[in-house]
Amino acid sequence: MPSVVFLRGVNVGGANLCRPAELAKQLGEFGVVNIGAVGTFVVRENVSESALRAAIAKKLPFKCEIMICPARDILKLAAKDPYARQRSGPEITRFVNVLHKRLRAPPPLPLSLPSDDDWLLKIIAIQDQFVLGLYRRQMKAIGYLGKIEKLLGVPATTRNWNTIEKVAKILRAAQPKLKNQEQRKQSLR
Numbered sequence: 001m002p003s004v005v006f007l008r009g010v011n012v013g014g015a016n017l018c019r020p021a022e023l024a025k026q027l028g029e030f031g032v033v034n035i036g037a038v039g040t041f042v043v044r045e046n047v048s049e050s051a052l053r054a055a056i057a058k059k060l061p062f063k064c065e066i067m068i069c070p071a072r073d074i075l076k077l078a079a080k081d082p083y084a085r086q087r088s089g090p091e092i093t094r095f096v097n098v099l100h101k102r103l104r105a106p107p108p109l110p111l112s113l114p115s116d117d118d119w120l121l122k123i124i125a126i127q128d129q130f131v132l133g134l135y136r137r138q139m140k141a142i143g144y145l146g147k148i149e150k151l152l153g154v155p156a157t158t159r160n161w162n163t164i165e166k167v168a169k170i171l172r173a174a175q176p177k178l179k180n181q182e183q184r185k186q187s188l189r
């Protein structure tokens with residue numbers, strides 16, 4: 001099954017430097033497409049999570065959390081348009097935290113930090129291993145992003161909603177090709 005990979009803490013603040021485009025080429029056997037500079041990849045080939053995780057870890061010169069999601073989960077998330085009823089504008093950023101694993105007991109939502117009345121960060125939904133939220137474009141808000149994984153007790157990596165939409169677009173474009181490949185495999189059996 002196709003999947004999406006999110007690396008945590010890559011190319012942030014001058015640490016854990018890597019070249020995602022080069023990494024995607026090195027993982028070409030899996031049909032990897034690089035999305036941006038912080039370690040987001042679409043994996044078009046059917047490969048087990050354990051094999052994919054091992055191949056990526058072997059290519060990286062440092063250890064980092066590797067979050068792997070089935071493509072269908074990203075497509076399901078993007079199809080719901082979770083931000084349709086939320087405030088938007090140049091002063092607000094829509095984000096998704098990708099968790100290392102699903103939460104057993106999500107907190108009550110919405111969750112606003114530091115407070116409901118004067119929020120800088122607001123978690124609006126949790127779906128599968130995705131935490132959806134908004135933050136105000138203020139320096140203090142960045143500190144609250146780091147507190148999310150402490151509050152939830154699970155490693156997480158943050159991506160802009162625009163990145164998730166781009167990933168979903170690539171996955172939707174690949175679907176007819178993937179279905180044809182699957183049908184050919186079925187007919188050979």
